[in-house]
Each structure stands twice: as structure tokens, then as C-alpha cells.
Amino acid sequence: MTDDTTPMTDGGTDGEARTDGGPPATVPPDDETPTWSERKERSQGLAQLTYQYFERSRREDEELRAESTYVERDVLGFPAWPHETLRNLAITSFFIGIIVLVAAVLPVHFGAPANPGSTPAVILPDWYLYWSFGLLKLNPINPGLEVLGGNILLGNEFLGIIAHGIIFAAITLVPFLNKGSARRPVEQPFWSAVGVTGVVLSFTLAALAIQNFFPIGLDLLFTLTFLLPAVGGIITYAVLKTMREGYMYDLNRRYYMLRPPK
Amino acid sequence: MSLKKQDEMDHNAWLKKQDLTVIETAFLTTLIWLDKRLRIVDYLELLETMYYRANLQMPKSHTEQYDLDNKFWYWYPLYSLGSLSIIAYLVAAITGALLGFYYSPSTAGAAAQGDPTAAYDSLVLIMTDVQFGFMLRSIHKWAAQFMTAAVFLHMLRVYFTGSYKEPREVNWVLGVVLIALTLFFGFSGYVLPWKQLSFWAAQIGVEMALATPIVGEWAAQLVFGGFTLGQATLVRMYILHVFVLPFVVTGLIALHVGIVWVQGIAEPH
Numbered sequence: 001m002t003d004d005t006t007p008m009t010d011g012g013t014d015g016e017a018r019t020d021g022g023p024p025a026t027v028p029p030d031d032e033t034p035t036w037s038e039r040k041e042r043s044q045g046l047a048q049l050t051y052q053y054f055e056r057s058r059r060e061d062e063e064l065r066a067e068s069t070y071v072e073r074d075v076l077g078f079p080a081w082p083h084e085t086l087r088n089l090a091i092t093s094f095f096i097g098i099i100v101l102v103a104a105v106l107p108v109h110f111g112a113p114a115n116p117g118s119t120p121a122v123i124l125p126d127w128y129l130y131w132s133f134g135l136l137k138l139n140p141i142n143p144g145l146e147v148l149g150g151n152i153l154l155g156n157e158f159l160g161i162i163a164h165g166i167i168f169a170a171i172t173l174v175p176f177l178n179k180g181s182a183r184r185p186v187e188q189p190f191w192s193a194v195g196v197t198g199v200v201l202s203f204t205l206a207a208l209a210i211q212n213f214f215p216i217g218l219d220l221l222f223t224l225t226f227l228l229p230a231v232g233g234i235i236t237y238a239v240l241k242t243m244r245e246g247y248m249y250d251l252n253r254r255y256y257m258l259r260p261p262k
Numbered sequence: 263m264s265l266k267k268q269d270e271m272d273h274n275a276w277l278k279k280q281d282l283t284v285i286e287t288a289f290l291t292t293l294i295w296l297d298k299r300l301r302i303v304d305y306l307e308l309l310e311t312m313y314y315r316a317n318l319q320m321p322k323s324h325t326e327q328y329d330l331d332n333k334f335w336y337w338y339p340l341y342s343l344g345s346l347s348i349i350a351y352l353v354a355a356i357t358g359a360l361l362g363f364y365y366s367p368s369t370a371g372a373a374a375q376g377d378p379t380a381a382y383d384s385l386v387l388i389m390t391d392v393q394f395g396f397m398l399r400s401i402h403k404w405a406a407q408f409m410t411a412a413v414f415l416h417m418l419r420v421y422f423t424g425s426y427k428e429p430r431e432v433n434w435v436l437g438v439v440l441i442a443l444t445l446f447f448g449f450s451g452y453v454l455p456w457k458q459l460s461f462w463a464a465q466i467g468v469e470m471a472l473a474t475p476i477v478g479e480w481a482a483q484l485v486f487g488g489f490t491l492g493q494a495t496l497v498r499m500y501i502l503h504v505f506v507l508p509f510v511v512t513g514l515i516a517l518h519v520g521i522v523w524v525q526g527i528a529e530p531h
Contacts, residue, residue, distance in 0.1 A: 088345075091342060091345075091346075092349055095346055095349055095350070095408075096349065096353060098408075099350065099353055099401060099404050099405050099408055100401060102404050102408075103397065103400035103401040103403070103404040103405075104397065104400070106400075106404075107396060107397075107400045108399055108400045108403045108404075110385065110386075110389065110455070110457065111457040111458050111459055112376075112457060112458045113372075113376060113377065113378040113379060113382045113456065113457055113458070114376075114379065114382070114456045114457055114458055114460060114461035115375055115376030115458060115461070116375055116461065116490075116491065117375040117376060118375075118376065119462065120458050120459070120462060123459065123462040123463065123465075123466065124459065124463075125449065125452060125463045125466075126407075126410075126448055126449075126452055127407075128407075128410040128411070128414070128445060128448060129445060129448070129449065132445075133466075136466070136470070155473050157469060157470055157473035158473045158474060158475070160470065160473075161470055161473060161474055168438065168442065171438055172434075172435055172438050174421070174426060174434070175426040175427060175428070175430070175431035175434045175435075176431060178424075178427070179427070179428070180427070181427075182424060183423060183424035183425075183427075183528075184423070184424070185422055187424075188424065191424075192422065195418070195421050195422055199418065
């Protein structure tokens with residue numbers, strides 16, 4: 001055995017002859033690291049613009065923070081445990097319980113096997129596609145050309161597909177058309193009316209899809225499909241416009257102090 | 263006296279000195295065990311550093327920010343619709359995986375038109391022979407219904423509270439894509455049992471695709487595997503339903519929620 005004072009090594013260390021390459025040389029000295037302004041000067045074109053924008057936005061951020069009355073704190077809101085966790089667990093269990101309960105009370109039934117040879121009297125998708133199915137039944141408004149003897153320009157099914165495209169495009173474009181800081185329905189009667197029109201339209205289109213089950217004439221149903229959404233929209237607009245005056249007065253003053261209208 | 267070395271870093275001794283519950287002990291034991299092997303702490307520190315570097319804040323609760331404490335609790339259910347749709351999605355995913363053990367996407371076995379196919383028979387097997395199979399299928403179906411309903415209502419909530427406005431336009435567009443994918447999820451699942459309504463719903467799908475100029479035939483080939491329905495249609499719907507859509511939709515949901523996380527929830531007021 002060796003004595004305790006001598007460290008047991010594989011040959012001893014010598015300060016002059018290092019085999020590990022010495023201290024790392026990957027970090028450049030401070031005077032070689034370009035500052036942000038130097039980088040900005042060096043770069044050109046888009047890169048320069050990017051740097052400039054970053055500086056601007058950082059400055060804007062700082063100014064907004066300096067102006068703001070918002071108090072930042074270390075702990076915001078409820079603690080994750082137990083408040084949030086227990087609340088989320090309760091909501092989740094309740095919701096899953098409802099799914100299981102409904103599944104037990106209303107079990108899913110099963111139809112006849114597929115038969116390509118016989119078309120069933122009623123073809124229906126699941127309820128959430130009724131509106132889509134209703135869009136395929138727009139034949140009466142398919143535009144025709146009198147010069148062509150009333151021939152339709154588009155196939156009826158293609159008309160339905162175009163209608164789908166229009167609806168999805170309209171929904172997608174909403175945030176790019178409706179700007180401003182209004183949030184509540186009373187603050188924006190027009191867009192709320194548009195929303196109600198859309199909701200009612202989805203229901204009436206669903207009714208059009210299951211037209212066989214409605215004891216009213218097809219012409220009337222078709223008219224109502226487009227009349228009811230319009231009526232719903234107009235009523236919403238009128239009601240919200242009327243509510244608006246009184247409501248705006250009551251709106252939280254702090255809200256407008258925090259987010260002043262542009 | 264133990265022969266084992268005892269130093270400051272003897273975590274197990276430290277653990278014994280603490281007065282901990284069973285859960286805490288189990289958690290710490292697991293953490294220490296894993297950390298000794300994988301140096302988890304390093305990664306946690308890295309994550310923490312990145313978290314602060316990215317200047318993410320815990321969002322302040324809206325009611326706290328606007329001092330609305332007792333006035334808006336009745337809006338809360340509307341603000342949980344997004345997470346409810348995710349919960350329903352998870353329930354459908356779990357039950358769907360279990361159903362997948364027994365389902366076979368095949369139109370074989372029909373001697374004549376209108377005879378039960380292998381796919382149909384596998385559903386009959388699930389509903390009659392498999393233990394809890396009927397219930398499993400019911401839960402799967404109803405979870406899908408709840409998810410679709412929650413997604414629609416979620417969209418209405420976002421619309422009528424103006425939550426889609428700047429800077430959240432991108433997330434709105436992403437949500438529209440997710441709704442379309444959810445509907446397609448439902449549609450492809452509707453086709454799988456290969457019952458009469460499945461077949462004719464798919465038939466309408468093919469006809470819609472074929473009615474589209476230029477890309478229609480290509481789309482019909484891609485999605486339905488041809489112009490007439492058959493084995494290819496069923497397999498494609500199956501793969502879309504259990505492989506393609508789950509990955510795509512899960513990824514997009516993660517992105518959707520991630521953007522909400524970064525941007526903060528649009529305040530109710």
C-alpha cells in the first residue's frame with residue numbers, strides 16, 4: 001500500500017506538459033465580440049432591417065412597460081397545486097363521466113351492411129356534417145343562362161363544393177376584416193349579427209339536409225333556409241344597437257384605460 | 263457502523279432524514295434514480311434557463327388583471343371548451359386504440375352484394391363477443407360527438423368574444439384548419455363500419471370529389487382510392503383515421519395550444 005500523502009495518479013501532473021489542450025479557447029475575447037450596433041452597421045439589406053426592427057420593438061416594449069400601470073408580480077393567479085390541479089381534475093372527471101354516462105344510456109346502434117346495389121331511402125352523414133350535406137342541395141339557386149335555354153353553368157355538386165369553399169374562406173377571413181379593439185357583442189353589433197346569421201344558417205342548412213323529415217313544402221323550406229338567418233341577423237343587429245348606448249356607459253372604465261381605442 | 267461511504271451527496275441518507283409522505287418518497291426515489299443515470303437536473307436547469315430567456319411569464323388571470331372577480335364566473339365554462347375538446351379527443355384516442363385491436367379494414371367475405379364484410383363482422387364481434395366491446399364503441403362514438411360539439415362551440419365562443427383579433431389571427435386560421443380536420447376525422451370514422459350509411463356517405467364524398475374540375479379525379483384517387491368504392495377506399499379511410507389524422511391533428515393541437523401559451527389567453531371582459 002502507498003502512504004496517504006502521495007496522491008495516486010497515473011504519472012503525476014506537470015504544469016508545462018499538458019495533454020488536455022489547456023483552457024478552452026472557444027470564447028472570443030470581449031473586444032472581438034461585435035456589439036449590436038456594430039452588427040447592424042455591418043449587415044445590409046434585410047438583415048439590417050431586421051436588427052433595426054428588433055431595436056425599435058425592444059424600445060417600444062420598454063416604453064410601454066414604463067407607461068403601464070400593470071404591476072408585475074412573481075406569483076400570479078392561483079397556485080398550480082392544489083387549486084388549479086384539483087379544479088382541472090374535477091372538470092376532466094366530470095366531463096369524462098358525462099361521456100361515459102351518455103354512452104351507456106344512449107348506446108350506438110348499428111345498421112345493415114353496405115350494399116352497393118341498393119340505395120337507401122335516406123342517406124345522411126353524422127349530425128355535424130348536416131350543414132355540409134345541406135349545401136349539396138342548393139340546386140334551385142344554381143344560376144342558369146337564359147341564352148342557353150336555362151342551362152346551368154355549374155354542376156349542382158360543384159356548386160355545393162364552391163359553397164363550402166366560400167364558407168370556409170369567409171370564416172378564415174374574419175380576423176383580417178374585423179379589426180379594432182371591440183370585443184363584446186354589444187361593442188360590435190354588425191359582426192355579432194354576422195355571427196348569428198352564420199349560426200342560424202348552419203341550422204337551417206341542416207334542416208334542408210334532412211328535408212324529408214320536415215312536414216313543410218320543399219319550396220317553403222328552401223326559402224326559410226335563407227330567410228331565417230337574415231331575420232336572425234337583423235334582429236340581433238337591432239337589439240345590440242339598442243343595447244349599445246346604455247351598455248357602453250356601464251362598461252368598465254378601467255378597461256378603456258388599459259386598452260385605449262385606436 | 264456501515265462500511266459504505268457517507269458523504270454530503272448521499273441522497274438516500276438525506277431522503278431518510280426527511281419526514282416525507284409515501285408519494286413524495288416515491289417521487290424523490292424515482293427522480294434520484296433517474297438523475298443518477300441520466301443527469302435530469304442538468305436538462306431541467308437548461309429548460310428553466312430557456313424559459314426565462316424566452317421571457318415567458320405565467321399569464322395573469324384575467325379576472326385578476328381586470329378586477330372582475332365575482333362578475334364573470336359564469337363565462338368560465340365557455341372558456342373551457344377548448345380543453346374539453348382535447349379531453350374528448352384523448353378519450354376517443356384511447357378507446358380507438360382498443361377498438362383497433364379487433365377491427366379489420368377489409369371488404370372480404372361478402373359472397374353477394376349486401377352480405378356482411380370482414381369489417382362489418384369485426385364490428386359485430388366487438389359489439390357482441392368482446393368484453394365491454396359495445397360500451398367501448400359507444401364511448402368512442404360519443405367522445406367523437408362531444409369533441410365535434412365542443413370544437414364548434416369553442417369556435418363560437420372565440421367568435422363572439424372577439425378573441426381572434428390581433429395578434430391571434432394565425433391561431434384562428436389554424437383553428438379553422440383543425441375544425442376541417444376534425445370533420446374529416448369524423449367522416450373517415452363514419453365510413454369504417456362499412457354499413458349502408460357508411461357506404462353511401464362515402465359515395466357522396468366520391469361524387470363531390472369527382473364533381474370538382476381539374477383536381478377532382480386526383481383527389482378521389484388519393485382519398486378514396488378510386489372512383490368506385492371498395493377495399494381500397496376502406497383501407498385508405500382506415501389509415502387516414504388511425505395513422506395520418508392522429509399525427510397531424512395532435513401536432514396541430516399542440517401548435518394551437520402552444521400559440522395560446524405564448525400569446526396568453528384573450529381576456530374576457
